[in-house]
Amino acid sequence: MILRIYAHLTDSEKGYINYPGELLSRMLRMVTTPLIVTSVIIGMSEVSSKSSRRIAARVLVYIFSTTVLAVTTGILLSVHIKPGFSSDVTSMIDVEKEDFFSMVALMDLVRNMIPASLIIAFFAHYKTETVEAEVEAYDPISGLPMNLTEFEQLGRTVPGTNMVGLIVWSCIGGLLIGQIGEANRTLVKLLKDLNMALTVVAHWITW
Structure with a gap:
């Protein structure tokens, strides 16, 4: 903070x-990440069979329900309150766009709960990018050509740990x-x- 106020640093100096x-x-x-995964597996493997099923079910229900609640709240607020809404077409498109993005986020959550590879889940997660595309159409009344905006989904794997998938399958593995x-x-x-060794390394790092 002091350097930011009193010193004029270049980008290279800031990088150093x-x-x-x-x-x-x-x-x-x-x-x-390995510490969390091993801790979850060990914890789930040491409880009784009935208790472990109950804990795993609660974890899955908690993750899924909180996400569904957040997405549903966003959709309801955008539909009923309509922040920034006006009578023009642009505002109506923005509301539809927000609803579409919320559903895409929910679908990505479920996809990440079932990763294509547990090894890749340590390094990357699935993300859907939504892009706007102009589609040529014709007015049904006048028959004149018109441009419509549609949303296209481009799914790809992006860098970043897929913690949702790792926790879900750590519970199942346990x-x-x-x-x-x-x-x-x-x-x-x-x-x-392995968990104890990782704990010692974490203590060394934060010493």
Whole structure:
């Protein structure tokens, strides 16, 4: 903050100053995701079968219901309150656009809950980008050509951890490991050792 007020730094100098913070952020992200995944798997595998099913169901219901509630609230507010609405066509298009984006976000949530690969989920997640496209059409009354705006969906994988998918399948993996019984001791011990090692590394980073 002091440097920002009293010093006039170039972009290169700002990059040098931000470099230590960037390294710290990278190290924290490096250990945080595996730490969360192993903790969820261990926790789900050590509870009883009935309790683990109940916990997993509550986690899934919580994630899905909160997202649905947020999307539904956004749609209702945009339809009934219509912030910034006026009588022109542009405002009506904006309202329809917001509703469309909300549904796309909900669909992306479900897609990320079922990742194409758990390995890729550590590094990337699915995101749908919506672009406007001009489509030529004809007026049904006058028969004159007119341009209509349609929204096209372009889905792709973008950098960023897919935490939703990892947590969902960590819960499922923990449930399956818990069902194995005594035969899962070696796997659970391996996960515990990995979790403990990651915890130590996290303490070193934040020291």
